[in-house]
Amino acid sequence: MRVATLGYQTWGHRTLQALLQSDHEVVLAITHPKSDHVYEQMWADSVADLATEHGVPVHIATKPDENFKSALKQADPDIVVANNWRTWLPRDVFDSPRYGTLNIHDSLLPKYTGFSPLIWALINGEEEVGLTAHLMDEELDAGDIVLQRSTPVGPTDTVTDLFHRTVDMIGPITLDALELIASGRTDWTPQDRSQATFFHKRAPEDSLIDWTWPADAIERLVRAQSDPYPNAFTHYKGQRVRVLKAAVSEGNYGGTPGRVFIHEGDGMVIVAGPDARTGQNKGLKIQRVRLDDGTELAGTEFFPHGGGYLS
Incomplete structure (x- = not known):
């Protein structure tokens, strides 16, 4: 498939890296500009640098403005894959490709929508954490689930341990979810929004x-x-x-x-x-x-x- 990515920091970098090593054609990488926020200076592998090294067009944006939409339209992807995209997307963006937009979120949705899910999950004593690949809709992190993968939380695990374990799962879950979508399946799992929890950015x-x-x-x-x-x-x-x-x-x-x-x-x-x-x-x-x-x-x-x- 022709794939465009929306990604930022190491999460977006790992997503793009997996796609570049696959049979998919990466036609555009959209990413955020560098930030001085403390949580955005960690795990800050550059999506833009990786894309440029592989000859993939790059668009830098903070929000889906007209230039963003024009770049995406010109790339004409079959699907968009998002990971750690930090701003809201309207329907005319996430629904424009043939297969829509697949978002990779680092929690077991519907729990821990929003920001810093691994940190909040560890604080709250969750027994497992993981990733969710879901189709994007107009509500944050609320679309139908294509695939989930989990890893247990041990009694001495730090958030750094959990970061490394879950970030290593990004490539496999992304490619496996795309394979399911390309197969023609549409029987995805709706989220039980009564179980949703929404967390703010940490300060x-x-x-x-x-x-x-x-x-x-x-x-x-x-x-x-x-x-x-x-x-x-x-x-x-x-x-x-x-x-x-x-x-x-x-x-x-x-x-x-x-x-x-x-x-x-x-x-x-x-x-x-x-x-x-x-x-x-x-x-x-x-x-x-x-x-x-x-x-x-x-x-x-x-x-x-x-x-x-x-x-």
């Missing part, structure tokens, strides 16, 4: 630890903000402290959320949870931290004794 405030969360949720937040993502952080005695490694405490600890309490094994326990006053909650054991100057310390070294509060 620095989303990495600030809330000590009223249960300790297991905070521990997952730490794993969901592993390098190179902006780390989960808290404040102690006027300085920002990034938490690199943490675990749920073995014992139950009571008091006020955020209290720097007691050493347990290789870490300092911080009182946590919405009902910490009952003494029935686990605490969060901080095992490794990073300061703003880049210094990394063991939790027991940074907190040589209990006392004070994290905020």
Whole structure:
């Protein structure tokens, strides 16, 4: 098939790469301009550079304006494949090719529509994550499902681990979905929109630890903000402290959320949870931290004794 791509960062790069290595003819690559947003500077393999290296025409756009539509019309694709395209597309764009537009989204839809699905899924304790190849319609990430692939979330997995596992699935799911579409099948699976959840873009405030969360949720937040993502952080005695490694405490600890309490094994326990006053909650054991100057310390070294509060 003649394929045009809408893609950005490593997700779009992997999609284009798979198509270039297939029997499909890539007739156009549309991508966003480079951004200074922290989450868009990570995993920033260039779609434009890859397309140019392979002689594929490139169009840079932030939204589907008239120049965008003209480039797509001139390319005359049989299908558009989108991955990590960041702005809304109207029907006269996604429906214009013969087979419409196939979107690759990095969640198991209908859950985790929108942004940063792997991070939110890990924070929320999902047992698996994955990719969905679906046909695009006018509602964000809501079209009929062509194919889904999943991978389990292990008890120590970080979001970086999950990124690498799911990004390796992009090529296979893209090509397998295109094969199903080209076969003439149309019996796709409608999404149950009553199960849909929609998440916003992450900002620095989303990495600030809330000590009223249960300790297991905070521990997952730490794993969901592993390098190179902006780390989960808290404040102690006027300085920002990034938490690199943490675990749920073995014992139950009571008091006020955020209290720097007691050493347990290789870490300092911080009182946590919405009902910490009952003494029935686990605490969060901080095992490794990073300061703003880049210094990394063991939790027991940074907190040589209990006392004070994290905020």
